[in-house]
Amino acid sequence: MKIIEGYPDYMYESIKKVEETRPSRVGVIPKGMTLQEREEVLTKFHPDFMDGTRREVRFGPNKGELIYKGIVDLLEARPLIDPKKVDLDKVDYDVDVLIVGGGGAGTVAALFAHGSGVPVDRILITTKLRHGDANSMMAQGGIQSADRPEDSPSLHYLDIYGGGHFTNNPKLAKALALDSLKIMKWHEDLGVMYDREDDGNFLELSGGGTCRNRLHCAKDYTGMEIMRNIRDQARNLEIPVLEFAPVIEFIMDDSGTVSGAVVLNMETQDYCIIKAKAVILATGGDGRLHLEDYATTNHYGATGDGLIMSYHVGANLRDLDTMQIHPTGAAYPEAIVGFLCTEKIRGLGGQPVNKDGELFVFPLEPRDVESASFIRECRERKKGLVTPTGMPGVWLDTPMIDVIHGEGTIEKNLAAMVRQFKRVGIDMVKNPIFVYPTLHYQNGGVEINENCETAVPGLFAAGEVSGGVHGKNRLMGNSLLDYNVFGRRAGINVAEYITKRTVGKLTLSHVDKYNKTLDDLGIDTKRRAPIILPEYRGKEALARALDIL
């Protein structure tokens, strides 16, 4: 098999067809699907609707509900610690606010908690990897906010609610739409470099499921630009951060209030005890669980730890019978399978095209609908291609962008993507890229109210780990907004909450109770949770591994 311009010859032949049909596709916009058509394609092709992808939870607040198998397996797994072996009397850190997770939501929460009066030395962020190693850093497309005169927060609310298939908590959707303006102003004051028009107003693009163009971006590094800015702010304020220190279990007190956590130092393997008046959970997503064997766009530490630990203390989860697969994950070459190819590509005019060069779907349906159509195109209509390593996919006609907006548009607006593909030998300015849906976002999670409170006193949550904001499907540009809006609310509310709190006697009895529940149900497993890191070591090396040291 020859390689031509980075692609195997048979794929390159298909590219020729894409080139042939390009002139006829310029400016063509196929009709969007009706609600009924959307339902049809979802039901048949999206894992959220297929049989065998979810199973019933057997105990706890979500007993009887369907959740993705991979997650239920972890809910039914044994906790990592043995309470008898953990000494709660020696408290290593005594703080007011413990923030679990050093990504976007955690950092925003810390900044607003401090801004609401909590002294810096009474806040502690613990994070599994480094401060900023999070999905927040990787988001490319943009952040939604209804600031244009042609737009309104009510329209934004409708988009959020309809995009979520009308299952969102309306109060959370309202907060998202209205607070977005406060967040944009806060970002302007922090110095986030959003793309702007000549008159100073933001350059705003369209996104899947949005009825107005309201995606604000910073080239295609939007997530990174925001994250490194707020991280710089946190560092200037000297907010303490413990890195490589994942929380492995919450601690409660004798009144049933979450009061801290057991933290593992991943490098020295010892634990420490954190006592806190309030805990903000901001552990992000679960893409590295590779539910249903999908590749993922998520960062290394996205293993859904927060869901498990919250369930251990009795919090309820919602909408985990869904997972968001992003329609355009890279599918070729092998080295970058799963990588996010931002929706902005479609926002700028990159069309989804099958192996015969046909534009087969409206490019900006909400993500789940778009993903299901790609899967349908490959699976049922057999109009996709398969890479030499067995990965199915369709084309995303990137060269179309320069045709519409002029030469240099791709290089300027999609710099990160151009660079990524160049590194593996593909020129996305000249040739289309090959994509297939990839596991991207946890739509649901630990349920919160508009004050970020969970069902368990003392435990707050914000960001991707929380549930109810996006219902069963999130729109592009709302996750960056989510962590800012609710990180802010969590920080502000926690600052007030701690003034009325005194911590009682620390206990891990909930772990014993959890183990007993598993015993009573006869669940016998060697599996333990949370898993902390995914297992990627080569099978051959693992087969000969000895656990000696």
Added chain:
Amino acid sequence: MAITEALGHKLIEMEKWNCCGVVASLTSDDLMHHLASIRNLIHVQDEGEDKVVVLCDMCTNTLKQTNLRVTESQDDLETLNEFMDKENEYKGNVTVIHFLEFLRDEVGFDVIKKKVKRPLKGLRIMPYYGCMLLRPAEVAIDDPEEPRILADLIKALGGEVVDTPYKIECCGSYHTIDQKDVTSKRAGKISTFGVDRGADCIMLSCPLCKYNLDTRGKEAESLIDGYHQIPVFYYTQLIALALGLDMEPLDLEGHAVDPIKILKERGIV
């Protein structure tokens, strides 16, 4: 640029340049500090040119010294080129001249004289050279002991020259940062010679000298009893005035010692 145009010549502004590093390597085995200069000469080469006109005295000195070093020593040139492995090689063919040299040698002071619209008649100007254009002798643009280039320029512009023995003394240079009183007193000494001989103002060519004589010179008024600093002009300001060019870019209001009063008194503005 406006002056160049008014004199009927053309200069192209460089697209890419970096700080010259100021003060070339003073020891024979330190090549590192020549990098910045060489890089600029490579930029000139990359733009397809072989001559660069430099506005700053210190940059001129640094670039000339580096240029001399690498054209005299093939070994040094090779070492530097090899270190800069991602950049084009410097071939050693770029000529570095100061704007004053350009005006004297390529335009000609007589040409300037013809184009003067507002001669600086009655203005008694003390030319001050400082160090960088005159030392070391290998890169000097004029006689290091008895330079005349600024004096000739003043005459071409119609002004009166006030010669002083301190015209080639150092202004104190970077001592202005942490020992500014030293530079203030220097300014006092240098300017006093001019004042005693009836100078209205000083004309110089180096931005650092101007800062030291103007700003630090003003501060000298509180250090030396009865001292008053005379205004300090950058040579291009006076050329522009004499050629009748737009006064706005000259920023005469930005001086520490007000220069406008004397210009008005002499009827130049």
Added chain:
Amino acid sequence: MSENNNIEASQQETNDDEIKSGFYEIYVMGKRYKVPIGMTIMKAIEYAGYQFIRSCGCRAGFCGACSTVYRKEDEQKLNFALACQTLVEDGMYLVQIPFVPASKAKYDIDELKPEENTILSIYPEIARCVSCNTCTKSCPQDIDVMMYIQNALRGNIQKAAELSFDCIQCGMCAMRCPADIKHYHVGQLARRLCGKYLDEKSENLKVRLQEVLDGKYDKEIEELMTMDPDKVIEKYKSRSIEAAEEGKA
């Protein structure tokens, strides 16, 4: 640890149909391993049996955790790359740099002014730049690092911000700089100053924010929240889609 799907490793093992099949030899901190062709450095190291704790973050080129220094067999030159973005080559001799102990200045962005000397006063060491360009050569993101430092030195905040924009703060520049400049922190300051003081502010945002604070949209949204579900669906269906109308899809 757990029984998760070994997705990424298993996909790498079926490389036999790939154009070049077989294995390369690489040296991880001097130890030799055979890894399949077509893998990134990161996946190759995992294939060899290492589980990353440090040196692994987003796995997609945005976070700068996996900075790698390597040399190719028979070559003497050191190269700099991100492990998650670079394919292995035969004879690659590599090490990872998980952390750079760079100092960062503490400042209050609200108190700074976007003046020419601002960056220099916060990071005075940038004046020590000798233009050696080592920083640019160490950057895995193809940024002209020396140029943005030079622009910061000149007080051109805008240009420094623009040129440094793609920086993922991996720290390789700071590690190699003979003048001990902390380039990525300087770039961050330039970008914040630019975004806060030099970029024009949005009039639309100002107006809309005030409307929201005045409660202008509260009633509308309350109505939508309490509306009959069928009516909401109708409202949703009847939205006009700007992108479809403009042909800007």
